[in-house]
Amino acid sequence: MKLRHPRAALPAMVAALLTAASLASAPATAAPTALAPPDIPVANIQAHLNALQQAASRNGGNRAHGRPGYRASVDYVKGRLDAAGYRTRIQEFTYNGYRGYNLIADWPYGDPNNVLMAGGHLDSVTAGPGINDNGSGSAGLLEVALTVSREGLRPNRQLRFGWWGAEELGLVGSRYYVNSLTSTERSRIRGYLNFDMIGSPNPGYFVYSASGQPSGSATLENALRAGFQAEGVPIELTSVGGRSDHASFARAGIPVGGTFSGAEGYKSSAQARKWGGTAGAPFDRCYHRSCDTTSNISSTALDRHTDVIAHAVYSLAG
Ligand code: DPN
Ligand code: CA
Ligand code: ZN
Numbered sequence: 306m307k308l309r310h311p312r313a314a315l316p317a318m319v320a321a322l323l324t325a326a327s328l329a330s331a332p333a334t335a336a337p338t339a340l341a342p343p344d345i346p347v348a349n350i351q352a353h354l355n356a357l358q359q360a361a362s363r364n365g366g367n368r369a370h371g372r373p374g375y376r377a378s379v380d381y382v383k384g385r386l387d388a389a390g391y392r393t394r395i396q397e398f399t400y401n402g403y404r405g406y407n408l409i410a411d412w413p414y415g416d417p418n419n420v421l422m423a424g425g426h427l428d429s430v431t432a433g434p435g436i437n438d439n440g441s442g443s444a445g446l447l448e449v450a451l452t453v454s455r456e457g458l459r460p461n462r463q464l465r466f467g468w469w470g471a472e473e474l475g476l477v478g479s480r481y482y483v484n485s486l487t488s489t490e491r492s493r494i495r496g497y498l499n500f501d502m503i504g505s506p507n508p509g510y511f512v513y514s515a516s517g518q519p520s521g522s523a524t525l526e527n528a529l530r531a532g533f534q535a536e537g538v539p540i541e542l543t544s545v546g547g548r549s550d551h552a553s554f555a556r557a558g559i560p561v562g563g564t565f566s567g568a569e570g571y572k573s574s575a576q577a578r579k580w581g582g583t584a585g586a587p588f589d590r591c592y593h594r595s596c597d598t599t600s601n602i603s604s605t606a607l608d609r610h611t612d613v614i615a616h617a618v619y620s621l622a623g
Contacts, residue, residue, distance in 0.1 A: 342535075342616040343452050345445075347608035351599075353444035354436055354504075354607075356381045358599045361434030366595070368429040368440075370471040371403025378427050379406050382447055382468055386410045389454035391466075398470070398481040405470035407478045412453055415463040421621050422465045423449070423498040423614065424479070426472030426550055433595040437602055438568070442500035443468055445611035449618055461623035462495070469550050472501070479550035483557045491557050496525050496621065499551035499563035500614060505589040507582040508606035509567040510540045513551065517544035520555035525562025525617070532616030536609050539579050564613055566606045568592045 364374035425442030429435020567588020
């Protein structure tokens with residue numbers, strides 16, 4: 306994604322002089338022009354995870370495609386967004402003979418021809434409640450969206466959030482959404498940020514590598530890196546390949562990025578020195594298992610990754 310600089314049309318030397326002059330003459334107490342990114346309280350995100358855990362517990366223990374726990378999850382997230390002033394829509398599709406649902410929420414401000422999207426999948430596997438995979442990304446995105454509303458953000462770009470169905474069956478919901486767009490609608494989406502697993506109990510701090518996957522965006526990678534830098538957390542780049550919903554957007558040529566706290570892979574000793582936690586153990590030992598409950602979350606990782614979502618959304622929204 307290219308961000309237009311306001312002085313891009315001026316010759317470089319004039320621009321440099323102007324920048325130098327305004328910096329030199331700016332009083333030390335000058336108010337920042339950009340809205341400071343918020344520090345999201347982790348308790349708010351955990352409250353959403355508790356609601357998703359309940360959606361599973363009351364509905365046979367999972368939130369999988371075609372099961373009532375999935376629909377209960379959609380209804381919870383939609384209810385919170387509607388109350389906050391979002392324009393929401395449930396997009397239905399059918400897969401494996403069952404109705405599936407994507408939830409799409411627009412913050413009704415900013416340029417509709419210049420959209421920044423952020424999303425993640427809301428379904429779990431049938432084995433368990435899917436609280437880290439991917440209640441965590443779903444809850445983090447929801448709390449960032451609610452913060453945008455609470456703070457009355459009026460961005461230059463339009464912000465759109467998406468919660469995808471049936472990811473666990475092969476990125477089904479996100480592919481359906483992208484395929485449902487006209488080419489004009491696709492071209493309005495200037496970037497897509499994906500969050501799938503951000504609260505792993507033995508966490509890593511990974512940013513999707515712009516050069517390591519199709520349609521990777523250096524602008525998005527850098528915005529996420531800057532967020533972690535502000536948190537004082539060292540990152541590693543990773544190539545998530547086709548394993549999550551960003552791939553549906555990448556296939557349509559939409560620039561993508563995201564963060565990830567690790568799944569079934571093992572934390573190395575170098576990573577344990579850098580991030581703490583247990584070397585030689587998986588990032589998430591409950592990945593795709595019945596023990597992926599609210600106990601299977603690092604609140605530190607959940608908090609940091611969500612603060613980074615907010616940081617990136619605020620800085621990219623303009
Ligand atoms: N989306 C999950 C899965 O494919 O099971 C987990 C995952 C997310 C894996 C991000 C890699 C990267
Ligand atoms: Ca926080
Ligand atoms: Zn996932």
